[in-house]
Amino acid sequence: MPNTLRVALSSLASLVGFMVLLFLPAGTLNYWQGWAFLGTFAAVSLVPTIFLGRLDPATVERRMHAGPTAEKRPVQKAVVVGIIGCFFGMLVVAGFDRRFGWSTVPAAVSVLGDAMVAVGLGMAMLVVFQNRYAAANIVVEEGQPLVTTGLYGIVRHPMYSGSMVMIIGMPLALGSYWGFLVAFAALVLLVIRIVDEEKMLSAELTGYRDYMTKVRYRLVPRAW
Template identity: 55%
Template sequence: MNTGIRAAASSIIGLAALGLLLFLPAGTLNYWQAWAFIATSLAATVLPSIYIARTNPAALERRMHGGPRAESRRVQKVAITGAFLALLGMVAFSAYDHRMGWSHLPAWLCVLGDVLVAAGLGIAMLVVIQNGYAAATVTVETGQHVVSSGVYAFVRHPMYVGNVIMMIGIPLALGSYWGLLFVIPGVVVLVVRIRDEESMLVHELAGYPEYVRDVRYRLLPYVW
């Protein structure tokens, strides 16, 4: 099946799953924050995916091949499972917060959350555009080379920067302060994933040790 068609089908299935994850815990369809979040996520993923499918279908294929079973390293299997659970818990709990009325966010803050979600997803897509080897799994492929320009000139793992921005934006977009608690385990999992990924890249990707010396920070400039 064509990569673009499979990507579209995957997006539709993901959208249906996201709807269930949002509206079942919320107990209502009258949840404008959830609808805005879905629309934002859809626009920020489908449109760039169409572009990547036309310009670099192999890169899109790599992004679609992910999940715990796709990982070859045990640490990565645990890390990606933890990341999925943190994300699912964040979304469902934020929706349940709406149902219980624990948080009362102003509309502008929810909109800001959507902006952060779009920015995080946009950064992730930009990484794929600038580095066609940016796969959903931790691996080194034949012919792969170090990318040190673009967003990679600022931090060594810009994809995960986008993930963190998105994680902060999701609870706000869904109108929940309490959902922000899930950012903590989400970031911890990313740190574990990054450390294990770099231990592999240093040994298996030519030029990566030099790149580490040139770009000092992994995730947040001047911090880590």
């Protein structure tokens, strides 16, 4: 099956799953924040991926190997399960929040949240264009080069920086302040993933130890 078709079918299946997790707890389809989030997520993630699939199929193939079963390190398996659970959890919590009216989020704030989701996802997509070895799982391939330019010259894990922006933006986009409880757990898991990943990269990726001394910050410039 061509990569483009595989990506399209996988994305469609994911969106259907997101809709179930979001609108079933909400008990209604009259939830504009949910539709806006899904539209933003689909547009920003799918279009660049299809383009990259035509430009460099091998990169998209790497991105298709995702999930806990694709991880080799036990810590990463557990972390990935937790992060996926948190993502789904934010959708479910937001849906119930919409049904029971726990939060009152201004429309402008939800639009800001969608913008953050777009920026975060867009940043993650840009990282894949800058580093074609940026797989969805933690692995060092034979002959893999060390990328130190572009966003990698600012922080060591720019894809996770984008993920952080998206995670913070999701509860706002979905109109649920309660979603931040789940978002906080996702951010903690992201930090654990980074710390464990750097242990492997410093041991297996040539030049990474020197890179760590040149680019001091992992996730947020001048913070961490």
